Amino acid sequence: MILMAVLIAGLGVPPAAWRAFAQQEGPMTPGPAQQPEQPAPPTSAPGQSQNRQPPPPSSPQSVISVNSSLVDVDATVTDHDGNLVTGLKKENFRVFDDGQPQQITNFGPSDAPITTVILLEYSSTMWNYFAARGAYWAQGFLRDLKPQDWVALKTFDLNIHLVQDFTQDKRLVDDDIQQLGFPTFHEAVLFDAIYQTVDQLRDVKGKKSIVVIASGYDTFSKHNLDQILDRLKESEVTIFCVGMGEQVDMYKMGNDINYLQAKNQLTTFARLTGGYAFFPVFDADMSNVFNTVAQFLRFQYTLGFTPSTPQDGKYHKITLQIVDDQGNPMLLRNKKGKKQKVEVYAREGYVAPNAAAAGN
Numbered sequence: 406m407i408l409m410a411v412l413i414a415g416l417g418v419p420p421a422a423w424r425a426f427a428q429q430e431g432p433m434t435p436g437p438a439q440q441p442e443q444p445a446p447p448t449s450a451p452g453q454s455q456n457r458q459p460p461p462p463s464s465p466q467s468v469i470s471v472n473s474s475l476v477d478v479d480a481t482v483t484d485h486d487g488n489l490v491t492g493l494k495k496e497n498f499r500v501f502d503d504g505q506p507q508q509i510t511n512f513g514p515s516d517a518p519i520t521t522v523i524l525l526e527y528s529s530t531m532w533n534y535f536a537a538r539g540a541y542w543a544q545g546f547l548r549d550l551k552p553q554d555w556v557a558l559k560t561f562d563l564n565i566h567l568v569q570d571f572t573q574d575k576r577l578v579d580d581d582i583q584q585l586g587f588p589t590f591h592e593a594v595l596f597d598a599i600y601q602t603v604d605q606l607r608d609v610k611g612k613k614s615i616v617v618i619a620s621g622y623d624t625f626s627k628h629n630l631d632q633i634l635d636r637l638k639e640s641e642v643t644i645f646c647v648g649m650g651e652q653v654d655m656y657k658m659g660n661d662i663n664y665l666q667a668k669n670q671l672t673t674f675a676r677l678t679g680g681y682a683f684f685p686v687f688d689a690d691m692s693n694v695f696n697t698v699a700q701f702l703r704f705q706y707t708l709g710f711t712p713s714t715p716q717d718g719k720y721h722k723i724t725l726q727i728v729d730d731q732g733n734p735m736l737l738r739n740k741k742g743k744k745q746k747v748e749v750y751a752r753e754g755y756v757a758p759n760a761a762a763a764g765n
Contacts (some may be wrong), residue, residue, distance in 0.1 A: 474716055474758055476502075479515060479612060479643065479679060479705040480725055480751035484737045487697070489704050490727075490747055497735065498706070499726040502714045511709035517611045519554040519702045520571070522602055523578070526595065526619035526649070528562035529588040536588045538649050538688075539618045544582050545691050546616060547575045549699035558582065561598035563590035563625060595619055596626035596633045599674065603640045614643040614702055617674065620650045621667030630670065637677050638720050639756045645698045646671035648684040679752040701750065718759030725749045 482490040495512035523543050527536045543558070550556060558569040558578050569581045599617065606613045637644070648671050650664055668684060675682040681701065683694045714721060727735045727747050736744040
């Protein structure tokens with residue numbers, strides 16, 4: 406109870422009105438795709454209400470339609486202790502599509518700015534404990550972003566709210582977090598919030614990710630778990646999940662079956678998309694957690710291949726292997742000096758285009 410009071414007091418602001426975001430609303434304004442390289446400064450000071458005007462329409466451009474089946478994969482490689490492995494070459498990667506080796510045609514370390522959405526559960530579950538803790542953690546993530554990175558903030562309870570559209574001014578997001586009022590609803594539409602956000606990121610170019618800060622519970626979504634998993638299989642969005650319920654579960658001695666299911670859901674979302682799920686117990690762990698998320702996104706390898714497998718409209722399993730200069734599985738020594746295989750984090754597959762349907 407003392408920890409909860411400290412976290413809530415840390416918000417230090419009166420309740421603010423929510424900015425409703427309709428379920429049918431179109432994609433969020435993708436910063437890197439629609440803003441110039443040197444964006445204009447914000448039109449209003451941090452902390453003020455952002456009544457933004459839409460950007461002027463761009464000049465007409467010719468559109469070239471290319472029927473390409475190129476599959477892009479962002480991959481992060483670490484040693485067994487979680488340290489990033491940098492300096493790898495194309496020859497160090499092996500790609501398999503449903504078990505069949507593929508020719509890597511595009512390769513390079515990905516140093517593009519991070520484009521991420523903080524998706525924060527802000528419901529009254531656990532007497533506002535999760536809401537206060539999540540807001541506190543979300544502020545911590547901002548400190549690991551660089552000036553060129555883009556970030557947006559969304560919250561969800563019974564409804565989904567776009568609190569801050571994409572911006573490079575992290576002060577705006579920080580101010581929005583501080584202005585969050587007390588949660589109104591107990592429900593949490595986790596599935597709907599992820600589904601909507603993935604759809605909104607569909608046309609955003611470059612590396613894109615969602616940082617989900619949530620308990621993992623879903624109480625009132627229109628979409629079910631299978632629908633979310635199918636949607637994630639089609640997406641190129643990397644999802645990182647930070648579970649907020651580990652400390653509560655610890656006090657319950659780990660016997661809460663519902664929380665184990667919630668935890669498994671968050672883990673599955675991350676694994677399927679090439680991200681990672683964290684379940685910190687103490688607030689002191691959060692600095693390392695969010696630093697790891699930022700490092701994972703910043704030091705990815707981007708590779709592409711044109712599948713030799715059929716364009717059948719089905720889900721294809723992707724397997725990545727890392728080899729040394731002799732073509733053997735790469736082994737690195739851990740802290741105890743023992744050689745172990747490296748770890749690879751990348752999306753697990755893709756949905757192939759349906760060539761037969763396209764030909765009709």
